[in-house]
Structures are given as C-alpha cells and as structure tokens.
Amino acid sequence: MGEIADRLLGYMPGGKGHDIAYSEVRDLQVAAMNERLHEQVGKIKLVAMRAKDVDLNEIRSLEDVVPLLLPHTAYKSYPESFLVDERWDRMTKWLGTVTAHPTAGVDLDGVDGIDDWVARLERAGHFVSCSSGTTGKSAMLDASQADLDFASQDGVSAVEWGSSIRRGDGRAMAGSGGVVAYTPRNAAMGQALMGAFVDPNKPRPTNNVPPITIGSITRMIVLRKSIADGTAKPEEIAEYEAESAGRQQALDRARDAAVEEIITLRGERLYMTGMWASLYTLAEGVRARGYSGKDFHPENAIYLGGGLKRAQLPDNYREFVYDTFNLSPEFIYQMYGMQEINSSMPRCQKGGRYHVPPWVVAVPLNKEGDALVDFSEGEVEARAAFFDLSLDGRWGGVISGDRVHIDFSPCACGAKSPSIRDDIARYADLEGDDKIGCAGTVDAYVRGLS
Numbered sequence: 026m027g028e029i030a031d032r033l034l035g036y037m038p039g040g041k042g043h044d045i046a047y048s049e050v051r052d053l054q055v056a057a058m059n060e061r062l063h064e065q066v067g068k069i070k071l072v073a074m075r076a077k078d079v080d081l082n083e084i085r086s087l088e089d090v091v092p093l094l095l096p097h098t099a100y101k102s103y104p105e106s107f108l109v110d111e112r113w114d115r116m117t118k119w120l121g122t123v124t125a126h127p128t129a130g131v132d133l134d135g136v137d138g139i140d141d142w143v144a145r146l147e148r149a150g151h152f153v154s155c156s157s158g159t160t161g162k163s164a165m166l167d168a169s170q171a172d173l174d175f176a177s178q179d180g181v182s183a184v185e186w187g188s189s190i191r192r193g194d195g196r197a198m199a200g201s202g203g204v205v206a207y208t209p210r211n212a213a214m215g216q217a218l219m220g221a222f223v224d225p226n227k228p229r230p231t232n233n234v235p236p237i238t239i240g241s242i243t244r245m246i247v248l249r250k251s252i253a254d255g256t257a258k259p260e261e262i263a264e265y266e267a268e269s270a271g272r273q274q275a276l277d278r279a280r281d282a283a284v285e286e287i288i289t290l291r292g293e294r295l296y297m298t299g300m301w302a303s304l305y306t307l308a309e310g311v312r313a314r315g316y317s318g319k320d321f322h323p324e325n326a327i328y329l330g331g332g333l334k335r336a337q338l339p340d341n342y343r344e345f346v347y348d349t350f351n352l353s354p355e356f357i358y359q360m361y362g363m364q365e366i367n368s369s370m371p372r373c374q375k376g377g378r379y380h381v382p383p384w385v386v387a388v389p390l391n392k393e394g395d396a397l398v399d400f401s402e403g404e405v406e407a408r409a410a411f412f413d414l415s416l417d418g419r420w421g422g423v424i425s426g427d428r429v430h431i432d433f434s435p436c437a438c439g440a441k442s443p444s445i446r447d448d449i450a451r452y453a454d455l456e457g458d459d460k461i462g463c464a465g466t467v468d469a470y471v472r473g474l475s
Contacts, residue, residue: 027060029053030414033384037179040186040371042383043440047433050383051087057414058386059084061421062093070122071099072420087388088397094388094410094422096461097365099123100164105250108243113142124167124419126150140240147209151418154208154364155239163242166364168210169418176210176367177217179382179415184218187371187380188358190326192221196296199287200230200279207238208364215298218328222296230286284310287350291321297350298328305342308349318351326356361445365423366413370445376436378444386412387443389431392452394424394461404432404446408461424461426451 033053036042042050062084066073072093076082079092103119106112113136121128131149136142143153152168184190198219223229248265251257284307287295297304304327311317327350339345347357359372361379370379381387389398389407398407409429413421430446 027057027064029057029060030384033057033414034175036383037182040182040382043186043380043442045383046435046441047443054383054386054412054414055084055086055090057384058090058412058422061412061414065125065420068125069420071095087386090386090388090412090422091390091395091397091410093420094390094394094412094424095123095420096394096424097164097363097426098461100166100365101162103165105162105247108139109247111136111138116142117146120146120151120153120165120167124151126167126169126418138240139243140238143239152209153239154210155242162246163239164364165239167418168367168416171417172367172415173209173213175415175417177213179368180214181217181221183360183369183371183382184222184328184358187360187373188326189355190222190296190328190358194222194294194296194326195224195227196222196326197227197290197293198223198229199290199295199297200283200299210364210367218298219296222326227293228286230283280306280310283307284314287311288314288316291316294322295325295350296328297325298330301329301338301342301346304329304346305338308346311349318348321349321351323351323353324356325350325352327352327358329357329359330362359447361449363423363425363427365425366411366421367415368413372447373436373438373440373444375438376440376444377447378432378436378438379447379449380436380440381411381431381443381445383442384414386414387431387433387445388412388422389429390424392428400431400433403434404430406430408452409445409449426453426461428452428455 033042033050036045062072062076066076075093075095081089081092084090084093100123103116107115107119113133117128117131117133128146128149128151131151132145133142136145146153146167150169152170152173154166154168155163181192185192245265248257248261252262280303287307288311299307346352354374361370361372362368366385368382368385370381370385372379388410389400389405390396390410391398392408394408394410398405400407407429408424409427409431410422410424413423415421428450430448431443432446433443435441436444
C-alpha cells in the first residue's frame with residue numbers, strides 16, 4: 026500500500042488506532058493519500074481524468090483530495106444498455122475505467138448472462154460486488170483478493186474493539202431467516218467472523234432460500250423500468266410475479282425454520298447476525314411461541330450492520346429485539362460502513378458513536394459535496410466522504426449519500442479517533458432527491474471512456 030499507508034494500517038490489530046488523536050495522524054493521512062495518488066493515478070483512468078481536469082499532481086492538504094473523491098454514483102455510471110443488450114465487452118471496458126487492475130485479460134467467450142460475466146471476472150482476480158439497487162441502477166464495485174483479506178481481518182478486529190465478543194468464544198450460530206444480496210466482500214467477512222466466534226462443531230442454521238445474485242437484481246431493475254415505460258411483455262411480468270411469490274414462500278419457510286432453530290438453541294451462547302427487519306420478524310416469531318428474554322442465555326451476541334433499509338418497524342424495534350434474545354449492551358456489536366469502502370467503523374459502548382480508524386480519512390463535506398466544512402471545533406453536520414487507504418482494487422476516495430454528524434475530538438467512551446453520531450440519514454430520504462455537485466461530470470467522463 027505504500028510505506029506511510031502501511032504505518033496507518035498497522036494500527037488495526039486490537040483497535041490500537043482508536044487510541045490516537047486525529048491531530049497525531051492528520052499529516053500522515055494526507056501524505057498517505059498523496060502516496061496512493063502516485064501509485065494509482067496511472068492505473069485508474071477516472072482518477073487520472075479528474076486529476077488532469079483540476080491540474081492536481083500532489084495532495085498536500087485535505088482540501089486537495091476533495092476534487093478527487095468519486096461520487097458513489099460513479100460505480101453505476103455504465104450505460105444501462107450494456108446490461109440489457111448483454112454487451113459484456115463494453116461492460117468490461119467500463120469496469121476498467123474504475124478499477125486499479127487491468128480487465129483486458131478477462132475471458133469473455135460465450136458469456137451466458139451477467140452472473141457468468143461476474144464469475145469470469147472473479148476467475149481473473151476481479152471480485153465484483155453489487156449494491157441492492159433498491160433506488161435504481163445497481164452499483165458495481167471491483168475488489169482484489171487483498172481487499173477481501175483485509176476486510177476479513179478488519180471485521181474481526183472491529184468486533185472485538187466494539188464489544189465483548191471474543192475470538193474462541195465457541196458460540197452457536199443463529200440465523201435471521203432472511204437473505205441479502207451476495208457480495209464477495211460480505212461472504213469473505215462472514216466466513217472470517219464465524220471462524221473467529223462460532224464453534225465449528227455446533228450446527229449451522231439452514232437456509233434454502235436461493236441467493237440474490239447480481240443477475241437477479243439486474244433483471245428486477247430492468248423489468249421495473251420496462252413496466253414503467255410500458256414495454257414489459259405480459260409473460261415477463263407473469264414470470265417475475267411467480268418468481269417473487271416463490272421467493273416469498275421460501276423466505277417464510279426459512280423464517281419459521283430459523284425461529285424453531287433458535288428456540289432449540291436457547292440455552293447456548295448465541296452468535297446472531299442480520300438486518301433489523303429480519304431480526305424483528307424473527308423476534309416476533311419467538312414471542313408468538315411463548316418465549317422471551319428469560320429463556321435465553323445472558324451472554325448472547327449479535328452483529329448488526331446497516332440501517333432500516335426503508336423497512337417500516339415500530340419505534341421500539343431495537344428494544345424489542347434486544348429484550349427477546351436477552352442481549353446485553355456489551356455483546357451488541359454495531360458498525361457503520363458502506364460497500365464503496367472496505368473498512369468497518371465500530372460503534373462504541375459508552376458514547377454511542379461510530380469510530381473512524383486512522384487508515385480511513387474522514388472528509389466532511391458540504392451538502393453539495395464540493396467543499397470541506399469547517400470541523401475545527403466540536404461536532405459538525407456534513408455529507409460523509411471518506412478515503413479508505415486499505416483499498417487495493419479501486420480508488421479509496423468516495424462521496425457518500427449520507428448526512429452525518431461528525432466530531433474529531435475525543436469521545437465520551439475515551440477513544441480519541443473521529444466519531445460519527447448514531448443518527449445517520451440519507452439525503453435522498455431527507456429531501457426526496459440527492460444532488461452531488463461533481464456527479465454529472467464524473468458520469469460524463471466514464472461514459473466517454475467506456
């Protein structure tokens with residue numbers, strides 16, 4: 026990663042980085058981003074175009090990196106016709122504009138659909154993750170094997186910093202009865218977490234729900250748009266409705282099986298994970314069968330990632346889940362992260378804030394995403410942007426769609442790292458729209474290159 030970036034990444038084991046004040050790593054972070062610029066400007070075409078456009082050859086301050094931060098929409102800037110028409114050569118060329126490793130050697134002979142295309146990329150060392158696409162076109166993010174390895178190590182270390190869950194606990198795995206879109210990063214991290222915290226000799230939850238692949242997500246998005254513009258064929262709609270009904274039935278069966286499994290395991294120290302909506306549904310099922318917190322082990326643990334994702338739940342949904350499974354604060358791990366970066370920001374126990382490790386540079390921006398806000402004193406409201414120095418497969422700088430309240434001074438928990446209040450919201454949800462100033466320009470660049 027470069028000598029300076031490696032120094033910052035060296036703070037990962039044991040969460041040592043959260044003991045260091047921002048003032049002590051600020052200059053190192055700037056130097057490390059400059060290091061990454063020189064390493065990758067010749068590899069990532071979009072970064073080279075942005076650097077040329079603003080005549081920037083060196084990153085000497087945090088302000089300098091702002092025009093080089095990519096909007097999260099950059100990873101969904103491919104023309105949709107490339108997918109609809111199955112132009113895998115064009116999709117591969119597009120991916121080559123936003124990845125750090127060449128895509129020219131990918132075998133595209135006889136590709137059978139998008140899932141096969143993704144598999145071909147993986148065989149060539151490109152591990153492509155796909156966002157859920159619930160608000161439109163899916164983002165596609167390339168990662169290297171080094172990225173998957175780092176995310177796995179960082180994920181375990183972050184859990185141990187943010188909770189009392191420990192390697193070697195030998196817990197029993199308890200499923201949520203839900204299913205999320207498969208991504209290589211999530212799969213690698215999930216395996217690492219289970220390897221650290223779960224007893225391999227204890228039974229694993231069963232889930233016969235077909236995985237959500239990039240192909241299934243893309244087909245849903247294409248059909249949704251064709252329905253909107255009136256071009257969808259009746260047989261296409263009928264096939265989609267039948268597939269959706271079948272998946273829902275499978276989810277219902279998986280939920281019922283998960284409820285029975287967790288009741289059977291109620292005397293064990295559990296390791297649970299899931300999204301809020303599926304966990305709440307699981308808790309409802311447990312309560313409906315007459316069980317509650319008094320029936321479960323007092324040292325159960327849970328890994329929580331992600332927000333509500335537009336799920337409509339009662340105001341007390343957190344307390345309902347915690348009380349149902351007898352979860353104590355020290356065994357509840359929560360984190361803030363996003364597919365566009367590779368690192369975890371664990372939530373502390375006392376301050377209730379998400380902490381930013383020193384190899385992730387927090388860049389608080391104005392709502393438009395084109396300038397730093399003044400963060401010299403106390404907590405500030407900002408659009409969240411980050412530069413993840415751990416990333417190898419793509420550029421580390423990204424502008425998110427999140428509104429956050431961030432503070433660069435020490436937290437009430439005693440940690441000295443920058444921290445983000447637990448009230449993160451999407452600008453698109455707050456205002457019904459989200460305009461990032463540089464997004465149109467970046468989109469035009471990528472279309473021109475692809």
